[in-house]
Structures are given as structure tokens and as C-alpha cells.
Amino acid sequence: MKRSISLDRAQAPDKVFDVVVIGGGASGLGAAVDAAARGHSVALFEQADFAKGTSSRSTKLVHGGVRYLQQGNVSLVLEALRERGRLTQNAPHLVHSQSFVIPNYSWWEGPFYGIGMKVYDQLAGKLGLSPSRHLSKKETVDLIPTVEQKKLVGGVVYHDGQFDDSRLAVNLAQTAEELGAAMLNYCRCVGLVKENDVVSGVEIHDIENDTKFTVRGKAVINATGVFVDDLRKMDEPQSKGIISVSQGIHIVLPKSFLPGNAAIMIPKTADGRVLFAVPWHDHVIVGTTDTPLDTHSLEPRALEEERDFVLTHACKYLAKDPKPEDVLSIFAGLRPLVKAGDGSDTAALSRDHSIIVSGSGLITLTGGKWTTYRKMAEDVIEQAETLGGLDHKRCQTEEMQIHGWTRAAAPSSNLASYGSDALRIQDLIKEHPELSERIHPKLPYQQGEVVWHAREEMARSVEDVLARRTRALLLNARASIEAAPVVAKILAKELGRDAAWESEQIKSYTQLAQGYIFPTS
Numbered sequence: 001m002k003r004s005i006s007l008d009r010a011q012a013p014d015k016v017f018d019v020v021v022i023g024g025g026a027s028g029l030g031a032a033v034d035a036a037a038r039g040h041s042v043a044l045f046e047q048a049d050f051a052k053g054t055s056s057r058s059t060k061l062v063h064g065g066v067r068y069l070q071q072g073n074v075s076l077v078l079e080a081l082r083e084r085g086r087l088t089q090n091a092p093h094l095v096h097s098q099s100f101v102i103p104n105y106s107w108w109e110g111p112f113y114g115i116g117m118k119v120y121d122q123l124a125g126k127l128g129l130s131p132s133r134h135l136s137k138k139e140t141v142d143l144i145p146t147v148e149q150k151k152l153v154g155g156v157v158y159h160d161g162q163f164d165d166s167r168l169a170v171n172l173a174q175t176a177e178e179l180g181a182a183m184l185n186y187c188r189c190v191g192l193v194k195e196n197d198v199v200s201g202v203e204i205h206d207i208e209n210d211t212k213f214t215v216r217g218k219a220v221i222n223a224t225g226v227f228v229d230d231l232r233k234m235d236e237p238q239s240k241g242i243i244s245v246s247q248g249i250h251i252v253l254p255k256s257f258l259p260g261n262a263a264i265m266i267p268k269t270a271d272g273r274v275l276f277a278v279p280w281h282d283h284v285i286v287g288t289t290d291t292p293l294d295t296h297s298l299e300p301r302a303l304e305e306e307r308d309f310v311l312t313h314a315c316k317y318l319a320k321d322p323k324p325e326d327v328l329s330i331f332a333g334l335r336p337l338v339k340a341g342d343g344s345d346t347a348a349l350s351r352d353h354s355i356i357v358s359g360s361g362l363i364t365l366t367g368g369k370w371t372t373y374r375k376m377a378e379d380v381i382e383q384a385e386t387l388g389g390l391d392h393k394r395c396q397t398e399e400m401q402i403h404g405w406t407r408a409a410a411p412s413s414n415l416a417s418y419g420s421d422a423l424r425i426q427d428l429i430k431e432h433p434e435l436s437e438r439i440h441p442k443l444p445y446q447q448g449e450v451v452w453h454a455r456e457e458m459a460r461s462v463e464d465v466l467a468r469r470t471r472a473l474l475l476n477a478r479a480s481i482e483a484a485p486v487v488a489k490i491l492a493k494e495l496g497r498d499a500a501w502e503s504e505q506i507k508s509y510t511q512l513a514q515g516y517i518f519p520t521s
Contacts, residue, residue: 001174001183001458007206009182010043011213017041017182018390019381020202020217022189022231024048025055026165026370027353028223029172030377031384036179037396038381043215044173044181045204047188047224048298049464051169054225055370056468057333059250059288060280062087062095062161062371064120066267076352078123080371084161085127087374091168091402093410093419097129098162098278100265101144103317105151110134113267117158132158143262146319157262162278165370166468167417170457174403185458192220192235192362199235199360208460219388221380222364226296226336235362242356243366244337245295248273249302250287251310251518252329252474253322258284266317275313282444283328283475286314293334300332301515327518329477338367355380361387374398414444418452425452440483445470450487454494462487462509477516484509 009015019035021028024046032044046052064081065073088095102117104110117132133156140155141147177183184206191203193214201216222231229241258264258277266275273290289306307330315321338354353368353376365380378395385392404419415422428448429435435448453459453469465487467473472480484506492502 001177001456003184003208003458003460006177006182006184009180010045010184010187010204010215015041016216016218017043018217018388019043019219019221019384020215021045021221021223022202023221023223023225023227024050024169024173024183024185025053025223025225026051026169026373027225027365027368027376027380028221029055029169029176030373031221031223031365031380032176032181032183033172033179033400033402034374034377034381034395034397035384036176036181037400038393040381040385040390040393042176042179042181043217044176044183045187045189045202045215046185047207049185049460049468050173050183050458051166051468053227053298054333054335055169056166057248057250057331058165058370059248059276060162060165060278060285061098061276062163064123064160064371065369066116066120066265066274073352074123077120079375080369081120081124082127083372083375085124085129086398087163087371088129088161090397090400091163091171091405091419093404093406094168094171094402094417095161095163097159099130099143099157099159099262100276101135101140101147101262102156102158102265102267103140103144103147103152104154104156107153110154110156113156117156120158129159129161132156144258144260144264146258147264148317148319161371162280163370164281164417164471166471168370168402170469171403171419173458174456178403183458186460189231189234192360194360197360199358199362217388218390219384220362221384222362223366223380225366226334228336228364228366232358232362232364235358235360239358242339242354242364244339245293246335246337247291247293247300247303247306247332248288248335249306249310249330249332250285251307251314251322251327252331252476253284253286253314253326254328255279255282255284257314257318257320257322257326264317266313269313275317277314277318281471281475286310286322296334299512299515300334302330302332306332307518324518324520329474329516330518331474331516336366353379355383357383357387363387414446414449421452421456425449428452439472439486440479442476442479443470443472443483445472447486447490450490451494454491459491460495462491462505463512465491466509466513473513473516477513481510481513484513
């Protein structure tokens with residue numbers, strides 16, 4: 001995936017794209033893949049890096065949504081479980097089955113949650129994973145040995161999906177590009193082009209090159225997540241906001257706090273959300289919160305009360321109480337929830353997606369979640385075909401393999417998330433043995449991976465590499481800061497940058513990563 005190739009495609013003289021997508025998160029990337037797979041011409045523009053926002057800050061789960069089953073939203077759970085099954089088949093290098101244990105501390109919880117999870121299994125049908133079952137106290141402790149055992153009476157185990165969100169985003173961008181789409185990061189939409197009051201294109205600012213150009217499109221899709229209202233107001237200044245922003249945070253702990261392979265799921269916390277403690281990349285992710293916010297940004301920060309909430313609940317359910325100094329990283333993400341009523345109780349809002357068409361024909365896709373990204377894309381491209389006067393073509397993505405697809409074992413654990421690309425990275429390292437060195441002793445990533453990120457995955461900055469191409473920022477924020485000079489040096493060579501750029505990259509990344517360190521005083 002080469003940025004220069006996509007720029008040439010986007011700036012082709014007299015080109016009118018069938019579909020123009022604004023936003024390079026799960027929704028936008030899915031839409032680009034769906035449209036390109038149908039044979040439509042596609043251009044996608046992301047103001048920062050692919051999955052810079054919410055789509056790299058999830059709980060890393062591909063799931064039906066136990067909470068939505070409790071709310072009685074069976075249709076959403078059904079759709080999500082179908083999509084979960086498809087994603088495990090379409091991207092097996094990134095998505096796998098994960099066992100979850102619901103610890104029971106009252107006699108009634110066993111049958112109550114046991115019945116609920118059997119319904120969950122049945123809704124998945126042929127695309128289900130492994131069946132749920134009751135656990136004795138001993139079986140529960142065997143699976144999650146560090147669970148709080150005081151008053152523990154047993155548990156229920158069920159299975160859901162787990163994945164690496166930003167790695168999937170990169171693979172979707174690669175998939176779309178291979179299908180002919182122009183996929184561009186660091187390109188911001190700064191205006192809409194209209195003919196006879198109908199949206200017919202976009203004005204783009206290429207931030208990297210500091211140039212502007214116009215792109216024509218028969219259908220324009222606003223898939224900018226928590227920023228959709230900003231683009232809608234660019235289209236119609238008087239339009240009312242449709243998004244309620246909810247913040248969820250996660251802390252990352254060493255593997256010793258949950259040494260087994262099973263995750264812990266607490267169905268209901270004080271704020272009405274589900275709490276997870278999930279093994280991920282040989283670490284443990286604990287979250288999440290649900291905090292309504294009035295503002296949105298590309299770099300949300302965990303609030304003090306959120307930090308206290310997650311740490312307190314982690315202590316409540318883990319036998320070994322984590323302390324602030326144990327936290328390796330803390331990250332926050334914003335959910336774009338479609339408003340209902342006054343939008344004050346975001347925990348009660350559904351993750352159903354919505355498609356809204358303005359009077360000028362701007363198509364806005366919002367809501368939803370990673371699990372259902374493919375179905376969201378299918379729905380919005382059906383709408384785009386109608387509005388753009390495009391030929392109606394059948395959706396191709398239900399069984400389409402995503403870039404990197406493989407069921408073969410990776411040559412090494414740090415290369416597993418690259419799927420079929422792992423062998424090419426291994427070959428690169430064999431050709432240049434010095435690239436076998438790690439970027440930091442406490443991180444699993446090799447220098448050869450950084451070269452690959454620059455050459456094949458459109459990484460343009462130290463942050464792109466450490467936050468999203470690898471997950472160093474989330475796994476160990478302090479170690480990632482110490483790795484920044486190594487990464488900056490490799491990128492500068494690959495991208496043809498000078499020493500001043502290298503120095504500025506280290507400085508800006510260090511400043512950003514400081515916000516992922518849990519305060520200890």
C-alpha cells in the first residue's frame with residue numbers, strides 16, 4: 001500500500017469517483033472495501049492516520065453484546081453474532097475465539113447467567129464458537145486463578161471473539177487499495193463541492209504535502225465517527241447534532257494479574273456497563289467506563305474519576321490488587337452514539353448504526369461498532385448506489401478474505417498479526433540481519449517491522465508505528481517513549497526525512513505518550 005499510488009489515483013485529471021468516503025475508521029474503511037469489491041471507483045480520505053480515533057481504542061472484542069441481550073435488543077445481537085462468525089472466517093489471522101468466565105458470587109447468578117448465555121449460543125447458530133457451560137468453584141479458579149475467591153460459588157464460561165482493531169483497519173485499507181481504491185491518510189476534508197445544491201465532491205487538504213485539491217464523486221459518505229456532526233454542519237450549517245459522545249477507558253496490566261488464557265466478564269457495574277479483564281498480546285486489558293462528554297477530540301484523555309473507577313473494580317474482582325504503578329498504559333476512546341432523548345444516559349443507548357441523508361445528498365453513517373462494520377458498509381453502499389445513480393451490484397464481502405488472510409502458523413509470535421505478510425517480513429529481516437533487533441527490550445517488535453510499516457502499510461510517523469502498526473503505546477507507554485528514537489531513525493531513512501524531522505517526531509510522540517501513563521501520585 002503506497003501513498004504515492006493513492007495520491008495519483010485521487011488526483012487523476014477529470015476523474016469522477018463513484019463513491020467518496022470521508023473517514024478512515026472502521027465505518028469508512030468498511031464502506032471503501034464494500035464499494036471497491038462491487039467494482040465501483042472509490043476514494044477515501046482520513047484527516048489523521050487510519051483508525052487514529054475510536055477504531056484503535058476499543059476493548060478488542062468481536063462480540064454479539066451481552067449487554068444488548070440484557071436490554072432485549074435481540075435483533076442487534078443476532079446481527080452482531082452473524083458478523084462475528086463471518087469475521088472469524090474472513091480474517092482468521094486477527095480474529096480468534098476467546099473464553100470468558102462470569103464469576104458467580106450468589107447462588108442465583110449461575111442459573112440466571114447460564115440461561116442467558118445458552119440463548120446467546122443459540123442466536124449465533126451455525127456461526128457460533130464454543131458452547132457455554134456452568135462451572136464449579138474449582139473449575140472457575142482453574143480457568144481464572146487470580147479471581148477474587150471470597151464468596152465465590154462458581155461461574156459460567158462462554159465464548160466470544162477477540163481481535164486487534166488497528167491491525168484490522170490497516171488490512172482493510174490494504175484490501176481496498178488492492179481493489180483499486182485511492183486510500184489516503186493525512187488528508188483532511190476542508191469543504192464540500194456542490195452543483196445545483198447537491199453534493200458532488202470534496203475539497204481536500206493533503207496535510208503531509210500542504211497542498212489542496214478537489215475530488216469529484218457521485219456519492220459522498222460522511223463516516224467520521226464522533227466528528228460526523230462537524231461535516232454535517234459544513235453541509236447544512238443549521239443542522240442539529242445527532243451524536244452523543246460517550247467515553248470509555250481501559251487500563252493495561254502485566255500478564256501476572258490474569259495469567260491464564262480466559263477472560264473475566266462482569267455483567268453489570270455501578271455505571272451499568274459490562275466490565276472486562278481480557279488477555280491481549282501477553283498483557284491484560286481492563287475496562288470500560290461510560291462517561292457522557294460534551295466535547296470530542298482525536299486524543300481523548302481518561303478522567304480521574306474514570307481511572308479510579310476501573311482500578312477500584314479491578315481490585316474488586318482480582319485477588320491481587322493492581323496499584324497505579326502497576327498500570328503499563330491507560331487509553332481512552334469515544335463512542336459515537338446516536339442521540340435518544342436528551343442523550344444523558346449513554347450507557348442505555350444502543351450501538352445500532354444509522355444512515356442519514358441530507359437535503360443535498362450527503363450520506364452520513366454513524367453509530368454501530370467494530371463487530372458490525374461489514375454490515376454497516378453493505379447498508380451504506382446500497383444507499384450510495386441509489387443516491388449516486390450507480391449500477392446496483394451485489395455485495396461481495398460476506399465471505400471475502402481480508403488482506404493477510406491465512407490459517408498458517410506465524411514464523412514468530414510477534415509476526416502473527418501480519419497473517420500472510422509475516423513471511424515477507426521474515427524474508428526482509430533475513431536479507432538485512434540487523435533488522436532482527438528489537439526496538440526495545442520490553443517490547444516484542446523487531447526493527448524490520450518498522451521498515452515494513454513504512455514501505456507497505458503507509459506509516460508516516462513514529463505515532464503511526466508505535467500506536468497502531470504495533471501496539472507498543474497501549475502495551476507499555478514508557479517503553480514506547482524509549483523506543484521512539486529507534487523508530488524515528490528508521491522512518492527518517494525510509495521516508496527520506498532529515499534530522500530535524502526525526503527530532504520533532506521524537507518530541508511530539510513523547511508528549512503524546514505521556515498522556516497514556518497512569519498518574520502515580
